Amino acid sequence: MRELHTFSDQKIASRLSAFLTSHQILNQVEPEQDEYTVWIINDDQRHQARQVLETYLDDPYSEAVTASIASIRTKPVVVEEKRAVSADKAARRLRERWDGVWYRCFPLTVLLTGLSILVVLTTTDWQKAAKEGGLFFPTCNDYESPLLDALFIQPMLGFQSTDNFILQLFRDPSKPDLNGLLKSGQYWRFATPIFLHFGVLHIFFNMHWMWGLGRYIEFVRGSWRFGALVLIVAIVSNLAELCWSGPRFGGMSGVVFGLIGYAWLKGRTQPHEGLGLSQDQVVYSVFFMLMCMTGIFGNVANACHVAGFLTGIVLGSRQAIIRRILNRSGDQTQ
Secondary structure (H helix, E strand, O other): OEEEEEEOOHHHHHHHHHHHHHOOOOEEEEEEOOEEEEEEOOHHHHHHHHHHHHHHHHOOOOHHHHHHHHHHHHOOOHHHHHHHHHHHHHHHHHHHHHOOOHHHHOHHHHHHHHHHHHHHHHOOOHHHHHHHOOOOOOOOOOOOOHHHHHHOOOOOOOOOOOOOHHHHHOOOOOOOOHHHHHHHOOHHHHOHHHHOOOOHHHHHHHHHHHHHHHHHHHHHHOHHHHHHHHHHHHHHHHHHHHHHHOOOOOOOHHHHHHHHHHHHHHHHHOHHHOOOOOHHHHHHHHHHHHHHHOOOOOOOOHHHHHHHHHHHHHHHHHHHHHHHHHHHHHHHHO
16 A cells, blocks of 8 residues: 545545546545545556546546546446455455454464474473573574574584685684575575574563464464564564674564564554554563663573564554655655
């Protein structure tokens, strides 16, 4: 969707919506406080919509505008039929989610949580972990596991290359090798560190947040949008941690902080979408992130936390940012 124009008069906004419909342009009007915003459903129609808008703004009550609006009442409009079918499908999907069955409500959250637990179960040397024991019972410590090696953003021995054998001998596998990552073709590594957890408390707290916040966002926004959100936050936060501290890191916490930032800004900028976090939840999350930076919890992927949080904020407020930019550019052209 793309914002086209905002009016203070509902009747003027409704006439523009009808005028756009007469030109077969999908649109909808959304009230926001004392204003009414006309949105274009199909981004491919934005140029045509702007041309129609210019004609409309010249004189909303001109004979040409009135005749076009009247025409949609005298003949069937295919666009309206398509919108009705689309709305019916959306309503049916929403009813299915409200049924409460997990694979309709939040299947991706279940999948992400299950994969994280499965990785811990299969890449942990339980005998070695039992000897260490303690409150921070270690996990994902079987460094001979090929699965563990495949999930790190870089292999433990680094990316093997035959381009320059001499340089390969002196390459440090503990240093970031973004060029090697890109050339390897192993693009899954950009995201898969989120499934690695190096302690029982580590995975417990991450899965606790993912289970609560992930289900909430996926239910409201849908699985496809939620999946795209998780993937973008995972890639950005993982790359930030790679460049900051090297390749030996893992955990879902970068994604969790991204979800916190997303839900917070979505609620602040688009409360009608049904998302939001209370102020005390945000304060607690930021306080915990700052405490991690002090080192009190040991070696923590702080760059991952910060990058994930900021990415979530940007994604949660992007429509408000785009709306402000378009409104500013529209004011300059008028």
